[in-house]
Amino acid sequence: MATEMSREVPIKKALGGTLANKIKNARVLMVGAGGIGCELLKNLVLTGFGEIHIVDLDTIDLSNLNRQFLFNMNHIKKPKAIVAKETAQKFNPDVKIEAYHSNIKDSEFDVEWYKGFHIVFNALDNLDARRYVNKMCLAANVPLIESGTTGFNGQVQAIKKGETECYDCTAKPVPKSFPVCTIRSTPSQPIHCIVWAKSYLFTEIFGTGEMESSDMDNKEDAENAEEIETLKREAQELKRIREKMGTNEFAKAVFQKVFDEDVQRLCSMEDMWKTRKRPTPLKFEEVQKAAVDAGIKSDIAEKDQLTWDVAQNFTVFVDSINRLSKRLQEEKANVTEGSPQPILEFDKDDVDTLDFVAAAANLRSHIFRIDLKSKFDIKQMAGNIIPAIATTNAITAGVCVLQAFKVMNDDLQSAKMVFLSKSADRIFSTERLSKPNPTCAVCSNAWSSWEVDTTRATLQDLLSVVAQKVAGYSEECIIMNGSKMVYDVDYEDNLEKPLADLDIVDNSTISIADDSSSDDQPQKANLELRIIHKDYPVDNDTPYAEPAPVEVPLKHVPVKAEKPVNGTTEEPHGAKRTHDEALGEDDPAAKKRVVNGDKAVPVPAVKKTKQDTDKDGDVVVLDEEEDDGVIEID
Numbered sequence: 155m156a157t158e159m160s161r162e163v164p165i166k167k168a169l170g171g172t173l174a175n176k177i178k179n180a181r182v183l184m185v186g187a188g189g190i191g192c193e194l195l196k197n198l199v200l201t202g203f204g205e206i207h208i209v210d211l212d213t214i215d216l217s218n219l220n221r222q223f224l225f226n227m228n229h230i231k232k233p234k235a236i237v238a239k240e241t242a243q244k245f246n247p248d249v250k251i252e253a254y255h256s257n258i259k260d261s262e263f264d265v266e267w268y269k270g271f272h273i274v275f276n277a278l279d280n281l282d283a284r285r286y287v288n289k290m291c292l293a294a295n296v297p298l299i300e301s302g303t304t305g306f307n308g309q310v311q312a313i314k315k316g317e318t319e320c321y322d323c324t325a326k327p328v329p330k331s332f333p334v335c336t337i338r339s340t341p342s343q344p345i346h347c348i349v350w351a352k353s354y355l356f357t358e359i360f361g362t363g364e365m366e367s368s369d370m371d372n373k374e375d376a377e378n379a380e381e382i383e384t385l386k387r388e389a390q391e392l393k394r395i396r397e398k399m400g401t402n403e404f405a406k407a408v409f410q411k412v413f414d415e416d417v418q419r420l421c422s423m424e425d426m427w428k429t430r431k432r433p434t435p436l437k438f439e440e441v442q443k444a445a446v447d448a449g450i451k452s453d454i455a456e457k458d459q460l461t462w463d464v465a466q467n468f469t470v471f472v473d474s475i476n477r478l479s480k481r482l483q484e485e486k487a488n489v490t491e492g493s494p495q496p497i498l499e500f501d502k503d504d505v506d507t508l509d510f511v512a513a514a515a516n517l518r519s520h521i522f523r524i525d526l527k528s529k530f531d532i533k534q535m536a537g538n539i540i541p542a543i544a545t546t547n548a549i550t551a552g553v554c555v556l557q558a559f560k561v562m563n564d565d566l567q568s569a570k571m572v573f574l575s576k577s578a579d580r581i582f583s584t585e586r587l588s589k590p591n592p593t594c595a596v597c598s599n600a601w602s603s604w605e606v607d608t609t610r611a612t613l614q615d616l617l618s619v620v621a622q623k624v625a626g627y628s629e630e631c632i633i634m635n636g637s638k639m640v641y642d643v644d645y646e647d648n649l650e651k652p653l654a655d656l657d658i659v660d661n662s663t664i665s666i667a668d669d670s671s672s673d674d675q676p677q678k679a680n681l682e683l684r685i686i687h688k689d690y691p692v693d694n695d696t697p698y699a700e701p702a703p704v705e706v707p708l709k710h711v712p713v714k715a716e717k718p719v720n721g722t723t724e725e726p727h728g729a730k731r732t733h734d735e736a737l738g739e740d741d742p743a744a745k746k747r748v749v750n751g752d753k754a755v756p757v758p759a760v761k762k763t764k765q766d767t768d769k770d771g772d773v774v775v776l777d778e779e780e781d782d783g784v785i786e787i788d
């Protein structure tokens with residue numbers, strides 16, 4: 155009791171009675187109990203937020219312990235959310251904490267559930283979950299404090315529907331991962347070869363033999379399936395070669411397999427080289443002779459600023475593969491019975507592994523006529539893991555709570571977008587919160603939900619009841635289920651199908667977009683419709699409840715900006731994302747214009763198929779090709 159009193163008194167003194175009371179009565183949601191989440195939970199608990207719900211899908215890993223201070227060695231493999239609750243509860247037993255070891259995208263966390271919170275905190279590490287929570291908070295009209303850190307940099311943003319920018323009002327760089335086909339067959343940049351050497355070749359020879367998922371997109375969709383099959387076959391062949399490890403032939407066998415035979419097989423796929431330069435296989439004996447003739451010694455590996463030529467790379471390749479083989483053989487010899495088989499892992503600071511990856515990547519680059527890189531450069535690229543820094547997380551989590559105070563006080567005017575940076579003159583820089591971007595395809599949408607028996611109601615019901623009657627669209631609209639188009643005026647094949655046959659089920663989100671073209675009537679904004687499945691008795695005529703009418707606003711038509719006269723006009727904050735960019739991401743109408751080949755709208759990096767249960771096939775598959783640099787690894 156004494157502690158409770160003594161804790162409440164300074165909080166009240168510091169924040170004032172009104173805010174302190176609001177905080178005491180607040181129900182808050184925290185998504186993510188990792189680096190920022192642990193710090194944030196401690197802050198929330200110590201500030202006396204009355205009820206805190208924590209969602210995290212992960213379990214605790216050894217590598218989390220340096221900064222996620224609510225966890226210790228005994229907690230490894232236990233759910234983060236549950237352990238975070240247990241540890242933080244001790245700091246303040248009066249706070250009610252609920253923990254969920256779940257993905258925030260699970261259907262149990264629906265809009266109604268979000269509506270039960272006064273404020274939501276994102277402490278996440280990925281764009282997808284952030285964007286999802288942003289949408290849910292908009293749908294539920296609950297304020298969101300969004301935060302993120304990389305290295306020494308941090309950022310906090312308060313988001314409130316209709317009053318501030320949402321997370322999607324400005325374009326976000328998408329972390330890089332590469333399609334398997336680019337890595338396996340058609341590399342065009344050094345990074346593609348580096349990912350191949352590090353995530354494929356190295357792990358196949360010295361590691362687990364499983365492709366690392368973080369930098370390769372190995373989803374088994376139709377496009378990737380064949381590539382993955384070939385890759386698996388090649389991996390099997392490599393496994394057989396692996397048995398030669400420790401013998402003199404090993405380096406030669408690996409070389410011949412991956413730089414000669416596999417490349418020859420690739421070359422024979424004629425279609426692949428119609429628009430690309432055909433790779434040239436490397437012959438072991440020829441390169442070996444060049445290396446011997448030039449008198450190259452293995453100490454060339456120490457010259458890390460030099461861009462090695464093919465013979466030099468060859469020498470480092472053979473030497474490093476021998477060094478690594480010896481290491482692994484020794485580790486295997488020392489392994490005690492019952493222990494797992496040892497493996498080697500790539501580490502940019504482990505010179506043997508770096509030498510191998512650098513040389514293998516360069517040999518492959520040479521084969522595909524891609525620029526070679528120095529070991530120094532490859533080290534940056536292959537090891538571009540931005541460290542998570544505990545202090546940055548702690549400061550950022552503190553700022554989250556300070557911004558939450560403004561939101562709780564209904565004082566958004568003084569809330570700020572806060573940036574934390576080590577390199578700037580001042581640690582903090584701030585910006586006023588921008589107004590919502592009127593062209594944002596997420597927060598300019600209207601939202602509604604529909605209670606419907608998805609096994610009985612048809613797409614026609616959705617079109618005529620919700621899209622036309624309730625929301626006032628004409629039949630010239632587009633209906634998307636996620637990224638799949640199920641209806642437009644020229645594609646009526648699905649209309650008689652029950653919604654469930656189109657994968658429209660409980661908790662699906664449907665987007666309806668105006669596709670009418672009229673000079674004098676602006677288009678309506680999009681409607682995001684959440685489906686709530688409910689069984690209606692079969693003898694009931696209408697297998698749905700008619701939703702209340704929805705006021706769908708008109709779409710914002712951007713006015714062409716006048717050119718600034720003196721060129722000094724500052725770009726208004728919030729206009730960072732162009733209308734076209736905004737359209738491309740989430741606007742079904744924009745997606746359809748791309749499908750129709752209208753180049754006026756930039757191609758969004760989404761893969762999209764018409765959804766038809768008769769498997770009518772794909773309409774279009776848009777494959778992004780341009781990768782500009784470095785892999786981002788969480």
Ligand SMILES: Nc1ncnc2c1ncn2[C@@H]1O[C@H](COP(=O)(O)OP(=O)(O)OP(=O)(O)O)[C@@H](O)[C@H]1O
Nearest residue numbers: 186187188189209210211212257258278279283788
């Ligand atoms: N969809 C999701 N639902 C619930 N929790 C999520 C979701 N996506 C990410 N998270 C959680 O967000 C947290 C982010 O924390 P952080 O950035 O510190 O990552 P980490 O995985 O703990 O550490 P690192 O990636 O550096 O090893 C993680 O604990 C992760 O499990």
Ligand SMILES: [Zn+2]
Nearest residue numbers: 320323594597
């Ligand atoms: Zn927005």
